[in-house]
Amino acid sequence: MSTSSKSLLIPIGVRGMRSLDREKFNRNITAPVLKVSGEKLSKITQICKTYFLKMENFKPVQNLVDQCNENLNKCIYFDPNKVTNWTDIPDNIRTSLKQYDIDEKNFDLFDLTLTYNNFKFDTIFKAVLPENEEIVSSFSHIGHIIHLNLRDHLLEYRWLIGQVLLDKIKNCRTVVNKTYVIDNTYRNFNMEVIAGDEDFIVTVKENKCNFQFDFSKVYWNPRLCKEHERILELLKPGDVLFDVFCGVGPFAIPAAKKNCRVFANDLNPESYKWLNLNAKQNKIKADIFRSFNMDGKEFIQKIFKCYILNVCNEKDKIDDGAKIHITMNLPAIAVEFLKYFRGLIKETDLKDKFNSEIIVHVYCFTVGENHTAIAKQLVNENFGTDVSPYILNVFNVRNVSPKKEMMRVSFKLTKEFIFDTNCISEETNEPPCKIQCTRKTEE
Missing domain, CATH: 3.40.50.150 (Vaccinia Virus protein VP39)
Known part of the structure; x- marks a missing residue:
């Protein structure tokens, strides 16, 4: 297969986008399919499931209306990065399919339109954000809040990043970016809401206990x-x-x-x-x-x-x-x-x-x-x-x-x-200092 096929399932023409335009993620591709009967579907899917086209909000097995053969009422979409023609399927797989009367006559190519809803957030970020630079590699999920610590070169993309995560992460209602490192006694930090609601009261379950708190005012990692x-x-x-x-x-x-x-x-x-x-x-x-x-x-x-x-x-x-x-x-x-x-x-x-x-x-x-x-x-x-x-x-x-x-x-x-008698205790009659340190610290 040619190396150019590796980009078939990645959005194109969106590099540098700063304000999210979902329509621009539409991409027309040609996808290989295998047309089969419903009676044989379960056996056939077990044989070739590693070649399925796996995208968000997309079912690789779909109903089919074949006017030439009414028995072929199902189609299986293959990943075009793995298969472009019948001979791309390994010999042993084709031999196994032959046992169920599946051969090259069942193979076809269908036109397919991928949309914003079919791409995962990391795929979108790779297509949009600057090449050869660190992208959004990790984030924290605290209750309904996604917490980011964006590098300087990503700040101009923060509104797009926030909206994409809001769209793609289940149960996310708020996306925040830490605006600077922790620099006060209480270890909380200033944050900017870059998508969603300004709601910082979260509930988190950990070690069989429920914790509720205001994420903007306390520390939680x-x-x-x-x-x-x-x-x-x-x-x-x-x-x-x-x-x-x-x-x-x-x-x-x-x-x-x-x-x-x-x-x-x-x-x-x-x-x-x-x-x-x-x-x-x-x-x-x-x-x-x-x-x-x-x-x-x-x-x-x-x-x-x-x-x-x-x-x-x-x-x-x-x-x-x-x-x-x-x-x-x-x-x-x-x-x-x-x-x-x-x-x-x-x-x-x-x-x-x-x-x-x-x-x-x-x-x-x-x-x-x-x-x-x-x-x-x-x-x-x-x-x-x-x-x-x-x-x-x-x-x-x-x-x-x-x-x-x-x-x-x-x-x-x-x-x-x-009880170390050789140590001079620092305890005095004066009240202890309420603020031990105010240096800048990282999370």
Whole structure:
């Protein structure tokens, strides 16, 4: 077959289109067909289904009115990129078809008009957007919202891109483009609606829980679903979870569902609002779930510290064999909060009264070649001492950009660290700073 046939199922004449004109995607092609009887259809389709013409909103098997042979009442459309004549069909396939009296006399060519409705969104983008440039390769689907992070060279096409996705993605009602990287304490970002309704209230199901939130005011990344699941698999009923930067609760809510005791915190008042709503809607028991709207430093120095002291003084208890897990999913700056655990408790006489295992799961961004080594170094530098002997796992969560990864370091926070008398605690009588960092960070 000639190489020119490779373009038969791609729109032509639309390169550079910025305002969507659906009529211009119409394309007339000649498609090979196989005319068969309905009685033999099921057997024949099994033989040659790999050659079917597969397009959106198109049925490769259709009814046929053949005035020359009324028994041939079905036709099968083949992909013209694979077949242009009878001999393009491999010998073994033709031999199998011969058993059902199907041969070259059943082969024909029909004129066919493809329209905008027949092309997938990625095919449209390849035909419209600049050649030899990165196109829309990925996006996030959050409830009814499609979330894009378009490169600069695609911004002039954003209205077309948004409308195409609105047309093509099932259950999509809103398409937004992030206008710049996250650059505030609450990790939300400015966005531009490029198609559909200005409706940011979404409902997402993850790990058997429903989460509702305003996507324009809180942080949610569907690419972290599997990571949430990994941590939840480590938690057992009776365990205790301190979620320092909990967002709307993707760790905290499912953990409470597993009958873990949960202390969930987020500085963003919008996240705090939706966290509590999600706890209520998922029927989380109030006696095992507490929520806080604090800076991470304050949460560690007050809530976590108070719990450890209460356990030591027998004012609170933890089940025998249960573990305490601390999740710190704020990868741009979470490691900077590790220092608040060292020397947190000055009452060293209580040290021997605490015997529960504490595991910290801290997230960070790494840039370079050896991401495992870089992640360990970040943890050690920010913790203020070498925790390498206590590291349980260094896990690559996801790729963020070329040479940049999101990593998770899980390590044991021993009581020797918490009751470290050699460490000068940064706790003061002054209220903790409400805004820990306002540097620009990537999602």
